[in-house]
Amino acid sequence: MRAVICGGGIAGLTLAQRLxxxxxxVVVLEQAPAPRGTGYMIDFFGPGYxxxxxxxxxxxxxxxxxxxxxxSYRDATGRRRAGLSLDRFANLVDGRLVSIMRPxxxxxxxxxxxxxxxxxxxxxxxxxxxxxxxxxxxxxxxxTLDADLLVGADGIHSAVRALTFxxxxxxxxxxxFHTAAFVVDVPELHALVRDQFCLTDTVDRQLGCxxxxxxxxxxxxxxxxxxxxxxxxxxAAVRAEYARxxxxxxxxxxxxxxxxxxxxDQVAQVEVPSWSRGRVVLVGxxxxxxxxxxxxxxxLGVAGGYLLAEELARVDPGxxxxxxxxxxxxxxxxxxxxxxxxxxxxxxxxxRWFLPERRWQLSARRVALRLARLPGVDRIVAGALIxxxxxxxxxxxxxxxPG
Numbered sequence: 001m002r003a004v005i006c007g008g009g010i011a012g013l014t015l016a017q018r019l020x021x022x023x024x025x026v027v028v029l030e031q032a033p034a035p036r037g038t039g040y041m042i043d044f045f046g047p048g049y050x051x052x053x054x055x056x057x058x059x060x061x062x063x064x065x066x067x068x069x070x071x072s073y074r075d076a077t078g079r080r081r082a083g084l085s086l087d088r089f090a091n092l093v094d095g096r097l098v099s100i101m102r103p104x105x106x107x108x109x110x111x112x113x114x115x116x117x118x119x120x121x122x123x124x125x126x127x128x129x130x131x132x133x134x135x136x137x138x139x140x141x142x143x144t145l146d147a148d149l150l151v152g153a154d155g156i157h158s159a160v161r162a163l164t165f166x167x168x169x170x171x172x173x174x175x176x177f178h179t180a181a182f183v184v185d186v187p188e189l190h191a192l193v194r195d196q197f198c199l200t201d202t203v204d205r206q207l208g209c210x211x212x213x214x215x216x217x218x219x220x221x222x223x224x225x226x227x228x229x230x231x232x233x234x235x236a237a238v239r240a241e242y243a244r245x246x247x248x249x250x251x252x253x254x255x256x257x258x259x260x261x262x263x264x265d266q267v268a269q270v271e272v273p274s275w276s277r278g279r280v281v282l283v284g285x286x287x288x289x290x291x292x293x294x295x296x297x298x299x300l301g302v303a304g305g306y307l308l309a310e311e312l313a314r315v316d317p318g319x320x321x322x323x324x325x326x327x328x329x330x331x332x333x334x335x336x337x338x339x340x341x342x343x344x345x346x347x348x349x350x351x352r353w354f355l356p357e358r359r360w361q362l363s364a365r366r367v368a369l370r371l372a373r374l375p376g377v378d379r380i381v382a383g384a385l386i387x388x389x390x391x392x393x394x395x396x397x398x399x400x401x402p403g
Contacts, residue, residue, distance in 0.1 A: 002027070002147040007028075007151075010106055013113055014301070022312070026117045030122075031159075032122070038182060038262065039103045041066070047299060049096045068086045069195045074247055075247070132279075149280075151281055155284070156285045158287075161282055171272050174228040175348065177266070178264070180220075180221045182256065185216045189255075198248075204224045221238060222355060231264070234264035267291050272287045283305055290344050290347055294344065300343065307392055
């Protein structure tokens with residue numbers, strides 16, 4: 001059987017690797033001209049960690065990952081006001097956690113994709129003919145592809161979702177924030193932050209830094225705004241929004257790279273009534289974006305791609321029953337949707353914790369983090385931040401085809 005996957009990011013690469021191992025023919029379409037190099041430092045744990053282990057990519061993730069000592073909050077003078085030991089957090093998830101740059105996670109997954117997979121960059125689609133027995137897609141170069149299944153793994157602003165289900169305004173829940181990520185090359189900043197993830201202890205806007213092994217510094221920003229519209233110049237917007245912050249922020253802003261090297265987007269969740277229609281299905285942020293507030297988008301993307309592949313591996317090409325494509329897509333959604341719904345709820349409930357609106361909320365967060373050092377209380381705080389620790393299992397896992 002043949003699948004066309006639109007999106008060569010985390011969910012798409014996971015799905016492509018596993019479908020290929022199950023004997024499917026796979027074409028991956030990626031709109032970007034090359035693998036993207038911008039993105040956040042993430043804590044990768046939960047169901048995606050389990051899936052990465054099953055995919056045999058986990059050793060590579062730990063090789064590319066970082067040993068983050070602490071997440072610390074700093075005031076305008078650089079004084080530490082509160083913090084959370086990453087070792088303590090790792091213990092709460094049985095040590096099954098790796099801190100890794102999102103582009104490095106993508107890199108590790110891409111390295112595992114066989115040369116049998118047709119991975120096409122600078123390519124997307126313009127039209128979809130969704131039929132009962134398959135799908136035909138028209139590409140940006142005017143050519144067409146026929147497949148048994150089209151998968152939209154093309155992110156929060158999914159073209160596949162728009163062409164199949166309608167305009168994205170129907171499905172995006174804007175959470176009231178804009179976010180950015182970029183990398184700066186300032187040696188004195190690297191010496192200051194090194195192996196800590198340092199965040200400003202501020203209301204309404206926050207900037208965080210982490211030192212990379214190549215001597216550069218990864219930067220993350222988030223700020224409140226009622227307007228979901230994105231600025232024409234992300235670099236100018238970042239400099240304007242964070243100009244009032246102290247400590248190392250002025251030096252970060254001076255070193256801010258050109259707009260083309262900045263990831264910038266609104267913070268939103270995606271809620272689609274059904275994740276599939278005919279021979280088109282969505283995976284990853286295209287249907288299950290939980291937002292950076294939940295901190296598990298990459299994990300859910302890997303888990304969703306793996307689960308979908310396992311269910312599709314059961315498909316009998318001539319079946320219209322429990323081994324049909326439609327039945328596989330229904331099983332995938334029935335397993336994955338409750339997990340996504342719970343993570344989205346936790347993220348919405350934790351917005352004031354993530355980025356306080358008032359000074360007293362800063363104080364409350366400091367107290368909570370101090371209490372989190374106590375046995376038992378740490379699990380309560382972790383539960384408020386990440387929700388339930390969930391295992392996602394396919395209805396029946398099949399071995400991959402040899403080779």
